[in-house]
Amino acid sequence: xxxxxxxxxxxREERCMSQRELSAAIHTNHxxxxxxxxxxxxxxxxxxLELCRYFDVSADYLLGLSDVRHAEADAIAPRLEQVYAxxxxxxxxxxxxxxxVKEA
Numbered sequence: 842x843x844x845x846x847x848x849x850x851x852x853r854e855e856r857c858m859s860q861r862e863l864s865a866a867i868h869t870n871h872x873x874x875x876x877x878x879x880x881x882x883x884x885x886x887x888x889x890l891e892l893c894r895y896f897d898v899s900a901d902y903l904l905g906l907s908d909v910r911h912a913e914a915d916a917i918a919p920r921l922e923q924v925y926a927x928x929x930x931x932x933x934x935x936x937x938x939x940x941x942v943k944e945a
Contacts, residue, residue: 844905845904845905846879849874852892852896852903853874860875861874863895867888873888889903898911
């Protein structure tokens with residue numbers, strides 16, 4: 842797993858942004874991103890939050906603690922599939938019940 846400076850650089854480069862452009866986007870000093878990426882400074886919690894919101898990633902991902910960009914979405918997806926399947930089953934049962942009542 843990559844550490845924070847590497848993740849930050851990776852995310853910035855994926856958007857084809859310069860350090861200066863990212864600094865402007867998160868409303869911080871133009872040297873800040875350089876300092877983070879070169880490991881000369883550590884971000885404050887509010888800056889981590891701003892970067893996570895900007896890049897739409899979890900803090901765990903940004904900090905290199907996880908390789909999953911969207912922990913919540915990845916955890917919810919399998920459960921949503923189960924809910925959709927259950928709703929489909931209920932709909933089918935309801936349609937069968939209506940058909941049975943109509944035929945009676």
